[in-house]
Amino acid sequence: MAGSEKGSYYITTPIYYVNDKPHIGHAYTTLACDVLARFKRLDGYDVKFLTGTDEHGQKVEASAEKAGIDPQTFTDQVSQNFRDLTDVCNYSNDDFIRTTEDRHKKACQKLWQVLEDKGFIYLGSYAGWYAVRDEAFYTETELTKNADGKRIAPTGAEVEWVEEPSYFFKLSAFEDKLLALYENDPSFVGPNSRRNEVISFVKGGLRDLSVSRTTFKWGVQVPGNNDHIMYVWLDALTNYLTAVGYPDESAIEYQNFWPADLHMVGKDILRFHAIYWPAFLMAADLPLPKRIFAHGWWTNEGQKISKSIGNVIDPLALIDEYGLDQVRYFMMREVPFGKDGDYSKQAMISRMNGDLANDIGNLAQRVLSMVFKNCEGKIPEHGDFTDADKELLDSVNALHEKLRNDFDKQSFHRGLESVWNVISAANKYVDEQAPWGLKKTDLARMGTVLYVLAESIRQIAILLQPVMPESMEKMLNQLSLPVDVRKFSDLKTPLPTGVEIDKPQGVFPRYVEEGGA
CATH class of the missing domain: 3.40.50.620 (HUPs)
Structure with missing residues (x-):
């Protein structure tokens, strides 16, 4: 067309x-x-x-x-x-x-x-x-x-x-x-x-x-x-x-x-x-x-789903309890698509608190908080990239093609696994580069590290829009990324520096059961 x-x-x-x-x-x-x-x-x-x-x-x-x-x-x-x-x-x-x-x-x-x-x-x-x-x-x-x-x-x-x-x-x-x-x-x-x-x-x-x-x-x-x-x-x-x-x-x-x-x-x-x-x-x-x-097909806590047993899973009830994007992510990630899979409350909570709150949620929250606090609330300038910077950016840049290949085969779980491997690498990079310490010793290097991380978050959030559209919209908004540059063709255009961001808010809260700690 x-x-x-x-x-x-x-x-x-x-x-x-x-x-x-x-x-x-x-x-x-x-x-x-x-x-x-x-x-x-x-x-x-x-x-x-x-x-x-x-x-x-x-x-x-x-x-x-x-x-x-x-x-x-x-x-x-x-x-x-x-x-x-x-x-x-x-x-x-x-x-x-x-x-x-x-x-x-x-x-x-x-x-x-x-x-x-x-x-x-x-x-x-x-x-x-x-x-x-x-x-x-x-x-x-x-x-x-x-x-x-x-x-x-x-x-x-x-x-x-x-x-x-x-x-x-x-x-x-x-x-x-x-x-x-x-x-x-x-x-x-x-x-x-x-x-x-x-x-x-x-x-x-x-x-x-x-x-x-x-x-x-x-x-x-x-x-x-x-x-x-x-x-x-x-x-x-x-x-x-x-x-x-x-x-x-x-x-x-x-x-x-x-x-x-x-x-x-x-x-x-x-x-x-x-x-x-x-x-x-x-x-x-x-x-x-x-x-x-x-x-x-799905089973429920290991049991075949049937009206006579009374264990039919109501998707609306799941969304009410856990949140829409959390349920969308769980259903696409938990089971190799094409095979039967089991729904369990514990698996749902594990994905929410592990993959979403701890991994991507914590990455975005701590990186953008450091940018807001230490870079005058603006996406920082960057210097030359080190081998460690290039390694992370290269893995982020490779995600689009990996996702395209996996999604074209309806292998959604494998595509998401690739994204989470990069999220894990980004969290490791934060710990290794320790930008909070660089604030006292090398401000320029701190800016570069935080830029590399903000750019990684931008690309990851763009790529995850199909799975969690509302949550990724919030994440991209926190980067002050204009709505018209969130397509996959925009992935190769780096995050502009000097753009002001607001104080970040957590996108993925931890799930705590009633009566829990």
């Missing part, structure tokens, strides 16, 4: 199913997308960041009936909960899509028509096992039995036998094409463990996919046959196209942003995104997304 330095970048969350309120899994996926979207914007890209809600299907119809209201009223209420979460968590999404919008129904029906016209959809009848909770069909070999002897899906959802007329999509025709896609583009599905699962599933053989239902009415009607409602996953996946203007392929947003650069999903819905979705797009002769990444 005109005005962007490096082109466009389109990133999506899955659209969240509106049969319940948001939980930590929803917050986690959207946060990862938000961090990457903010990073790309600061790195010079024109970004479109999409999230939204999936509002059709048998499960929603049943939930609305249970609540005693019509499905549209029900989805209006629950979808708002997800909108509210984006505000509370400071997500920077550019669009919020709902599958009940007219623009989406139009896109779904057009895609269906294209698939049908090209001979990839045909009418038949379906008989098999269906999980309402998953909105997914399963083969007999995928099922196990629970303690009550009832058949259950691999997800634990109960299944029911369904027999009804159905349209089918010729998924079986895409087995070889999909395998060639995974082979020719190893980065199409990440991480590698999930890619291997997808390849294994496809190699096991693909059957044609039932893509319509007749036993309920809450969904997008099949063009030309109002007795049929589109299968919720064909409906839901199309949202990524809807949001960029499809079916108008000449639309500016479609031209600029399709194909998507990254679909971020939870591992439980990878099959739909890495198998069904590219097959639908291949059949319609539409470009494929560039990458699909599946992250893991």
